[in-house]
Amino acid sequence: MRVLHVTDCFHGGVAAAVNQYARLTPEHDHLLLFNNARGSDAPVERRPGVFLADLELPSAPGAAVQAVRDMVRRHRPDVVHAHSSFAGAYVRIAAALDRLLPGSHARPVLYTPHSFAFERADIPAWKRSLFRGMEKVLFPLTSVGVPCADRESELMVGLGSRFGRDVPVIVVPNVLLDDHPAVPDSWAPTEPPTVGVVSRVTPQRDPAFFVETAKLIREARPDVRFTWIGDGDGKDPTLTDLLAKADIEVTGWLSGEELRRRISELSLVIHTARWDGFPMAVLEVRRIGVPLLVRDIPALQECPATSRFGTPKEAAEKALTILSEGHDPAHWDGLDRSHTPDRQRDRLTEAYRLAVGLPKEQVTV
Incomplete structure (x- = not known):
């Protein structure tokens, strides 16, 4: 098969997922149409x-739709796999036009949102309703929904059906490949203990929540240091200022080797996201072996209940217990088993099979 991947946020977890999908299914030809229009930095290297x-995918919506149509006409992929909300809109509008206009040939569309835009907690309710409405309108143009986590699957199923029948939805879980450079169980915490967040400094990651949590931990353990491994996205510098005023180090962007070294030296990672798809950072921290606490949001319900917190007070209490005992009390085996490369490959193969209407054994190179 020939698979065309389209995304307008080729960076971070989305870029990692797209690269992994292609690497795990080398029996297919993979094409890429991409930009990073939703971010402030350049797309990652392929x-x-x-x-x-x-x-490169044009940033203007009309030009992006036309670029998808041109790519389909020129390269004749068997399926088009859209990654992210805006790319999902471009690809499905292009498919609709190709169905309607003479001389065009629409291709099946797979759609992976990597976190729905209508889940954002930093925008007004009317805008979230608008985004949800757009997803509902476009969902019938989807051949197969390919969410990256259970929560995203539930949201996708809730978007509706196509022509009286359900759109197939197959969870293709985010994973780290076996050759990922993070060394398994390489946790080597330094003294004094350091608690950190690994992420961009954005409203989604809620720096104010971490500031409040750090304040509560310091009241009981003045010796604990705090760091935010990452940097802002260039849109709101007040967020990094908020961390700096709370005496929380912001490392800035680090190289891969330096990033993993700094993570391995942490005593604890706290994932403070207000909403999410399923973050690669959680999987990387798990591989390194650093104790981990995550916010109790729907996207992270797969994580053990003992690792989840709802308020800064609860996060601080659980953090103090881990810092005192020196190990992670949560049992992560279930999550680890469900996010493996073999499972991702099997699910992805099944999704491509469904998209073209062939049983698995009949899908040929």
Whole structure:
């Protein structure tokens, strides 16, 4: 098969997922149409040899839709796999036009939101309703929904049906490949103990929540240090200022090796996201072996209940217990088993099979 991947946020977890999908199914030809229009930094580099072709997606919506149509006409992919909400809109509008206009040939569309825009807690309710409405309108143009986590699957199923029948939805879980550079169980905490967040400094990651949690931990353990591994996205510098005023170190962007070294030296990682798809950072922290606490949001219900917190007070209490005992009391085996490369590959293969209407054994290279 020939698979065209389209995304307008080729960075961070989305870029990692797209690269992994291609690497895990080398029996197919993979093409890439991409940009990072939703971020302030350049898209990440593509791994040599993974994509048969990679071209830049225009940032203007109309031009992006036309670029998808041109790519489909020129390269004739068997399926088009859209990653992120805006790319999902471009691809499905392009497919609708190709169905309607003479001389065009629409291709099946797979859609992975990597966190729905209508889940955002930093925008007004009317805008969330608008985004949800757009997803409902576009969902019938989806051949197969490919969410990256259980919560995203529930939201996708709730969007409705297509022409009186349900759109197939298959969870393709986020994973780290076996050759990921994070060394398994390489946790080596330094003294004094340091509690950290690994993320961009954005409203989604809620720096104010971490500031309040740090304040409560300091009241009981003045020796504990705090760090935010990452940096802002260039849109709101007041968020990094908030951390600095609370005496929380913001490392800035680090190279891969330095990033993993700094993570391994933490005594505890706290994931403070207000909403999410399923973050790669959680999987990377798990591989390194650092104790981990996550916010009790729907996207992270797969994480053990003992690892989840709802308020800064609860986060601080659980953090103090881990800092005192020196180990992670949560049992993560269930999550680890459900986020493996083999499972991702099997689910992805099943999704591509469904999209073209062939049983698994009949899908050929």
